[in-house]
Amino acid sequence: MPRTGPALRRTLALALTAATAVAGVSAAAPPATPEAAPAQAAGHGGGGGGHGGGGGADQVVTWGASADTVPGSLDDQTVRNLVHTSIGGRNVRVEVSNAFGTEPVTFDSVYAGIPADEDDPAADLAPGSNHEVTFSGSSSVTVPPGAQALSDPVDWDVPADTTLAVSVHAAGEQGALTGHNLAMSTTYVSEPGDVAADESGDAYTQTEEHWYWVTGLVVDAPRQVDTLALLGDSITDGHSSTVDANHRWPDLLADRLAEEPLPHRYGVMNQGISGNRVLVDSAGVSAQARFDRDVLAKPDVETVVLLEGINDIGNGDATSADQLVAAYRQLIARAHAADVCIVGATLTPFEGAFYYSEAKEEVRAGVNEWIRTSGEFDAVIDFDAAVRDPENPLAMLPAYDIGDNLHPNDAGYQAMADAVDLDVLDCDR
Template identity: 40%
Template sequence: MKNAWHLRLAAGTVAIAVVGGIGAYAATHTTAETAAAWDAAWSAAPQLPSIGFEPNWAQTGFDNQTVRQVVRVTDGGTAARITLSNLYGNGPLRIDHATIARTAQGAGVESNTLRDLTFQGDTVAKIPAGQALTSDTAGLQLAPLESVTVTLYLAGPTGPATFHSQAYASTYRTGGNHVADPAASSFTEATHSWYYLTDIQVSGPSAHHGGTVVAFGDSITDGFGSTNDANTRYPDRLFQRLTDAGTPRPVLNEGIGGNLILNDSQWFGESAVKRFERDVLSKPDVDSVIVLGGLNDIGFSEIDLPTYKPNPQVSVAQLIAGHRELIAAAHRAGVKITGATLLPMKGAEYYDDTSAAKIRDLNTWMRTSGEYDAVVDFNAAVADPSDSEKLNPAFDSGDHKHPNNAGYQAMADRIDLGKL
């Protein structure tokens, strides 16, 4: 893919600005770092600090605490680097010490793989508000499907923390500086969100350097209803399918629970059309994106709850226009874009005659217009055979809107790998 991001990267630009979110979002690299060939191995979309659906540490932030985060990569290499985001910070962010290591179990790491991370040669990372910073290279052997642990020590008060709310993975915390501690015993607190960490990239002979697939959408892409720490979201299952087929490619999950196609939300991130450049097209070597979105635009307008705001009535024509913006942006960047039909949700709080009709109409456009390069019919993959408006009970997480682990597998199985 030869978009503007890659051209600037190849030119050795020191500060790279990505349009999207609040103001300019800059990911800073050294010139030497930009000269290396890097591939995306894992990513998560940053969000404004908020309460979320379960307790998290985003609004209070950190002070003399160590945060340990575990993620599973979808590409391997002999070197790694991370990106930390202060996009929603209310002031500069200081990371006093950071390490990366292969994961042992839970909050434990393999001690012989612990590597200090530096940032432009300094062990301290200083990230202005509204920006991001990428670390220097750390020599670390990683394989696809391996878990990697990033640990951050924050000596002073950070203020509210840029985070990813619904990680469906455990993040651990303890007091004091424990970044170099391989044991899990000190890390007695946990949440299911990620903090500051938005990207892990790999380099080396085994890295793919091309063909990255991005799954882009809302909570169904994010993995709501999947088992924590089990990596059973549909993008996880898709990567496993690609691997089993002998055609492994990195798969990034850029879902945000509650995300809307057309409107920004305090809880659920910038709109899909606004964050598409930052969260999809700016990633290295993206060739393909799967878009699943619109259910919240339709559903929020049918109920009146504080968290489901903004909730204006949104027409199918307006949603189609939003999807067309995503299609055009992908095509300008030379990226293949696949549209996904919305899932059925009869019995969910969103469901009524109006929302049901909008889902049917949007799905009909998706299937028949030919505007997306390809279409994956997730609706058909998980619908109840006896009632197409409902999730198949075998695939229902319990809220009649989000799939369970089996449902996410059915979604991944529906994707034609040859059309990605």
């Protein structure tokens, strides 16, 4: 499926804005107070606020990335993170995180704008598009180690399916950096100084492929729209997809959802961490340890899709299917206690990968059999069937394989997105 172009994105954004206004949200409406935002987020109630219709608006995540420790250090520099929205909406809020920090971090300048060239985003911003982001009415917020902060709403119609530039400057010593390692997107880093407000990208002379500090964007959307969380490892994170193309399977799924009527609309957040595991901490804390922060605590989560466990098998943490099944059951119970639907996804083939063995394949087969037949997940997505080689079902189809026998290429990610029956995402509890 081709990417939607700027003209269609603008049309979708205008349509959603009009729908929001009909639902009772107008440009003249006063923004929610900073104190009200966390209360709404904490009370998402999963399906309770979901596709049942009605007027008004919900706070929905239009983009998200799981927090982790990012290598390196910044010295009085500004970072311009390029992130890509799923759903459009009004009153955007920016989440900044110091979840893995060792020192309090003072974010003294945060701005959000639109790159000057939508088709080839870079550090230059469209004139007049850069909006100041405040926290409790102040341009500065200090976030202690282990915490995060959600900004005040910015009075702005944020388009759907559009790249935004979120620029952040932090004052003083920052200690360990929190962000997201495998962005598969270019981030621009400035020379020393606060240039977050600059529309020009001239001061941004360095590039990285990490996101720094920014872990979510929240917008007001019609009440029929909810948040879809995709929890996983490098395959969900988009490992080896084309940089800056937004060809991770969550992005491609968001493209499909954007063409659906409102009962099938979601804000999509990608909570994959490359190298992550279910049973133990590795790259990022385990899926069990981060489930609350990365899924259940996010605004208006209706459904979570879980695709994770191949690293546990490959690295020898799970030597039997029962070990992963027990962990899955815990995640299912926690999701259901929060009134959130949880969809299980089968683990994709890995014959020929660096950590493959026949014994490990037996574990994967046992896990997939349980996912498909147990009935304990609210629904199942069969990604294994979507990408395996019909001639050798233990391996990925060569046309979908980047060459390491583990990670899909862009075509493979498209096949995964196409394999999702959209009806299974809408499972009110």
